[in-house]
Amino acid sequence: MLRHRAGLLLHSRRTLMVGLAAGLAAAGLVAPLTAAADPHPATHGTVQAQAKPATPKSGGPHKAAAFKPHAAKAGPLATAGKTGGKVTPQTADGADPGPQGDGSVANEYDLQMTYKGAQDSAGIVTGPPKVYLVLWGSQWGTPSTNSTGDVVPSGDPDGAAAYQQDFFKGLGSAGDGWSAVLTQYCEGIQAGSLQCPANAAHIQYPQPGSVLAGVWVDNAAAAPQAASEPQLAAEATAAAQHFGNVTEAQNRNVQYIIDSPQGTNPDKWKDLGYCAWHDFERTKFGSIAYTNMPYQPDVAGCGANWFGENTARGKLDGYGIIGGHEYAETLTDPNTPGGWTDATGQEVGDKCAWIPQGANGGLFFENLSTGSFPLQTLWSNTDHLCQSSDPIVTGPTLTLSVMCDRTDAPNSPVNIGAAAADSSGATVSYSATGLPSGLSINSGTGVISGTSSGSNGWQRITVNATDAGGRTASTGFWENIGSGQTGCTAGPEQLIDPGFENGSADVNHTVMTDAWSPSGYNIITPSSLHSAHSGTWYAWLGQNGSGADDSINTSLNTYAGYQNANFSFWLDTESTNTSGSNPDTLQLIAYSQYDGHQIGVVKTWNSTGSQPGYQQQSVNLTPFIGQVGWGTTISLKLVSHESGSTPTTAFLIDDASVHEN
Structure with a gap:
């Protein structure tokens, strides 16, 4: 969330x-x-009986939604009290399939996802999705490597790090239909749209073994016992620098998962009653999408042995259910809330969370080449259902990400990154028209840079990309060389x-x-x-x-x-x-x-x-x-x-x- x-x-x-x-x-x-x-509005209308996806509660705007553990019934008023000054996210009455819940599924707000128009030049992840795992803190201990090439830290008694690595390595393999559900979503379309045209930039289906891009055991110092949101964001920035992702384009299609060690309380997750959340920040390296991933086995309600296994591997179920939830939502809404949400602020994972296994749209096991992992279904606008599998939707081979309208100060350095995605892997070259005096584009990297000269006011810039196969794509944005807040203009509501x-x-x-x-x-x-x-x-x-x-x-x-x-x-x-x-x-x-x-x-x-x-x-x-x-x-x-x-x-x-x- x-x-x-x-x-x-x-x-x-x-x-x-x-x-x-x-x-x-x-x-x-x-x-x-x-x-x-x-009186109840028309939006309280009937629900398709075959869908009825569960509706986890939240009370605030989306930034990174708190994914609530379901250790206890969460009916009306059950979790309305403040905890540490903040209401825990709630679940609609009857939506809790946990051991103390009623096992039913209730979502009377069966709303479609709508596109919000992008924030800071990101509506979805358009290129091949990449995940970097960051094991934050000396509490993780000393890393070694196991027989399958996973990084195994000595301070990980439950094997959470290896489990996550295997999950992300396996995406796109063995007929992974779950990843295919995400490919229907796109960017570069009118805000408020419900469906994507064929010529829009879609989320790409991952190639087997391609999603996990790196693992960093950042054990130089201890992670905070209760890291704040800004501290988590700062660790994501440090990770970008560690992995050499120091430009806007390099961070455009990646996400950093900040894994906190056992026993810690990042963003007071144990007090505030959630399992994980995702977010983004604006940095000198461009916008960075990241996830706050606490040590999931520390809270029983966050998926541990959710299917009754009572095994060491089952204890890690949350890293599939919740880790998959946050990964999918980052692909569809990396710079929240600029991507896909419904009118109540729910994302593609929120609408299908915690539906019991065996129910329509319920939790299931996905068999990947690296093992079997529990996952929740994802909302499909195409089907108006929570789905575990869908046909793969492919957009154009070459696409250019949307670029935000922005202001830069006169007579100052400018650095604006364009990000093309070519699913064929072909080399891409860039060009641009309408550039203000003093600026030029690097044909190899797509970075517009230079020193602006004078106050030129608003100008329309068009960026073009051409790949080695002769395919082309273009995008445009307004650039103001003048006074005002520098960078992207104000984002969506x-x-x-x-x-x-x-x-x-x-x-x-x-x-x-x-x-x-x-x-x-x-x-x-x-x-x-x-x-x-x-x-x-x-x-x-x-x-x-x-x-x-x-x-x-x-x-x-x-x-x-x-x-x-x-x-x-x-x-x-x-x-x-x-x-x-x-x-x-x-x-x-x-x-x-x-x-x-x-x-x-x-x-x-x-x-x-x-x-x-x-x-x-x-x-x-x-x-x-x-x-x-x-x-x-x-x-x-x-x-x-x-x-x-x-x-x-x-x-x-x-x-x-x-x-x-």
Whole structure:
């Protein structure tokens, strides 16, 4: 999963709005839907009975989604409490096939994956997929080599390192249909697309033995006992340098798996209740995709002996189930969330997680040339099902990755990498047109470099690739030599369900509402008593008198190497309280993901002098993110407070947005 950080549920209560109508009417306002109404949007429609893929929970936007262990039942409210200041990702009621679950499968949100349009020049992994294993820390001990060529460290009592190496070595062999499911996904198409045309750049089916690109036992120093997200990202950067991947093109189609040693607690996985996540960062070596892979046997619910083997090899099942999950999601969404996710933020693996073996779309064993490995199925848009196998889809032999629109400072060094992928292995040469003065492209590497001269403004650049067989491909982007934040322009929308259109009128802790964690019944509502800025659903804060604040809460993933973030939303303040001495208020508050401490009040709005009708609000989150560091996840909470015993102000919120660069 993506670092789908579950938002901090700083208070969660189920509030039925019984008796509220009279108080609001007396104040000149109107009441929300009653509990009996319980409207559900069309997206709660029926599910194909043959599919019913399980739906693991998450409450925040995708960065790298937390893949939750299933050691206990996770029905409504079962995991709603905060742990270390952060809600554990949850699973929809009935979706837990674990020993203490009911074994059923439930996914009433059977949504297709949509393409998000790419972030930092990456929508999918377009070239032959490559994995580098990083065994981080002196705790792994001294490495040696076994009879099959695997690196075997002395501090690995369960054999996790060799197991992972065998898995990645085996992909693409022995009729591996699981890898074929991924080949239907592509990039370079319109954002919002559900299917890929034949001429788009598709994920490539791996050649046998080609996926594992290297293993590094980084044992010069101990890994942190509880590594933070920025520390994990820094280790991925160190790995890129170690393996000589020091350009954007060299890192374009690879992922680094940061394996933490036994007994450690990276990103507090044992406290926060997940198994692994994947993410990306912006570095001097280009964008780097990486996975936080804790020592899976340390937590029984992360796949160990999931099929009842009770064997030494079965103890490592999580490295197949969860390792495969994160690998597949990195291929389809390397720079989260620029690739393929559904409207609730789930990725290709999330939608099919933990379906019991034997059920349609359930866990299964894939027989590869290097052994038999347990895997979960993957979501197939083509079939609208969770699939263990699909026909291989092949795109053009030669493709060029999308390139982001960007700004570079005048009279400064420029370095922009183009990345071609040629499935035939032929040599590729590059050329470009429209380059600003002072820049040129290296025909062998595709790197555009030089020193920009003057402020040329926005220019359209076209990059062309030609392989030895005469095949061609091209891509284009806008380059601004001028003032502003250098590098890629702001990426796609970072919030899940920014317009609340997934929302449910009740707090039932399904994936449809958890993106915003409403504090009470009908806070997110389609009520006709007020109106949305667009669409049907909106958030209505201010339904209670003093002592019972309303709130919505979401999490925001930030990216190492980014420097700016802006949060905006549309606000309609409908109020009868115009008192300057005791106004009703709406606050935006930022919280730390780890311990729940308040980073700061970003801004306060009040009812005094308010104008009815939606007005766009925009605030700069950069100073608050800076307090905890880029590459972390923060929680954003909008909370209303009524100064009197009866509500007098309705704060209506819709069409929120966060962009980072």
